[in-house]
Amino acid sequence: MKKPNPETPVLTTQDGKPIAMQQALTAGPRGPVLLQDVELLEQMQHFNRERIPERVVHAKGSGAYGTFTVTNDVTRYTKAKFLEKVGKKTEVFARFSTVAGERGAADAERDVRGFALKFYTEEGNWDMVGNNTPVFFVRDPYKFAMFIHTQKRHPKTNMRSQEMQWDFWSMCPESLHQVTILFSDRGIPAGYRFMNGYGSHTYSLIHTQGERVWCKFHFKTLQGIQTFDDDEAARIVGQDRESHQRDLYQAIERGEFPQWRLLIQVMTQEQAAGFRWNPFDLTKVWPHAEFPLIEVGVMELNRNPENYFAEVEQSAFKPSALVPGVGPSPDKMLQARLMSYADAHLHRVGPNWQQLPVNRPRCPVANYVRDGALATAETYGSNPNYWPNSLAGAPQPDEQYKDSAWKLGEVIVDRFDSTVDHDDFTQAGNLFRIFDPAQRDRLAGRIAGALGQAGKEIQMRQLRHFFAADQEYGRRVAEKLGIDPSELAR
Ligand code: NDP
Secondary structure (H helix, E strand, C coil), X not given: CCCCCCCCCCCECCCCCECCCCCCCECCCCCCECCCCHHHHHHHXXXXXXXXXXXXXXXXXXXXXXXXXXXXXCXXXXXXXXXXXXXXXXXXXXXXXXXXXXXXXXXXXXXCEEEEXXXXXXXXXXXXXXXXXCCCCCCCHHHHHHHHHHHCECCCCCCECHHHXXXXXXXXXXXXXXXXXXXXXXXXXXXXHHCCEECCCCEEEECCCCCEEEEEEEXXXXXXXXXXXXXXXXXXXXXXXXXXXXXXXXXXXXXXXXXXXXXXXXXXXXXXXXXXXXXXXXXXXCCCCCCCCEEEXXXXXXXXXXXXXXXXXXXXXXXXXXXXXXXCCCCHHHHHHHHHHHHHHHHHCCCCHHHCCCCCCCCCCCCCCCCCCCCCHHHHCCCCCCCCCCCCCCCCCCHHHCCCCEEECCEEECXXXXXXXXXXXXXXXXHHHHCCHHHHHHHHHHHHHHXXXXXXXXXXXXXXXXXXXXXXXXXXXXHHHCCCHHHHHX
């Protein structure tokens, strides 16, 4: 074997050990192979683990990085930092996808397209997990998984089934609007660059003064809508299953960076109360004539990922990634998706999916979530892992980020303080008073034995609780700790 050029990197194991030869270690030239050929074992074992579970929906996708630039002042609607001034730029990652096909399916098929965006804002990631259609097939989350089953393979034949697809749609007339879009000319986009994206759901925008308006997001392609008719699509699928991936990837490599204009529709609470349709119904649009589009900015995609698996397959979006100034609405489908997307990533990528570079927020992250497979010391370090705590420098919530309360009919939706207006002491005191003197002594002794090992400040804070439950309870523990109760008054 020739010595490689000094410029060429030396092949190594995953542990970094240089590899001398890529030939199996054998007992004699004809084998058998020895179990001690750990370099071969490592390669074969890793190969067995190269795949993660395929997404149940939106399995086939393409992704790219880019930039979002604010072009219009919308601060009268939202306090979102990334929208605070015209000209402000935010890094984004986009993943487009078909819905029904598996990882190897053809791109140019009649299907809805996923339009998922991650804005790496200074106040956390905002994910806009939409489609290329402004509405959806169902409005009740109980029907979501059922609908997807009808788009996938028949349990017996393992083939797509018009019978089950149309059986479901004919049983669910709320699907007609989306069915009409799917079978319209826009049902087969000519590529991901040539379609619009819609948040579809109603979201809320929250202003600095706490005022909340309802909002819909629209991303309009600046490449113009282009579609394939059925014959063209059949021909393309026959020649190229990756036509959307190829188009997006090659356009970016050529420096033809695709752009979309972000526009919003806004509805006030009063307008929502009087609107002739439920404004939170995912099967309905808000007519443009009544709720005109308001320009917000332009998204440009300008960088292809270096590694498809790491950056596109493992990218993960969730409608629950919201930033201050952007919130959910009562839309039942959105409410269900707020849970289910995050849950899908925990299953598919693992509990630390947000630590992967493509998913990682670009702003500081500080919390008490801990450990799990593949946790890194960089993220958690030796920081405390519980809250509340009295440790200097430990992360604390900041009420300036609190969203205003929602008034839903007679009910107020808010984060109510569970520590006020509660009696935490009477029942603990009642129990203490049941104990005879010997039991009280043993209790105080055990508590002091444990509490005495904590810091003085913590001992004092806890002693106040014992006194609040029963004066004798406090006195006994203080005595065992060697603390003069008069110190508590200081
Ligand atoms: P408008 O006349 O104001 O809007 C019509 C819209 O239809 C256009 O702006 C375009 O939306 C969209 N459109 C055109 N061809 C197609 C197609 N083949 N498939 C899907 N959408 C298409 O009327 P309304 O606002 O009252 O909406 C009427 C219908 O238009 C709706 O029922 C809905 O199906 C569709 N639509 C409405 C949207 C909305 O938010 N109001 C958004 C998208 C579609 P765009 O400019 O976004 O491409």
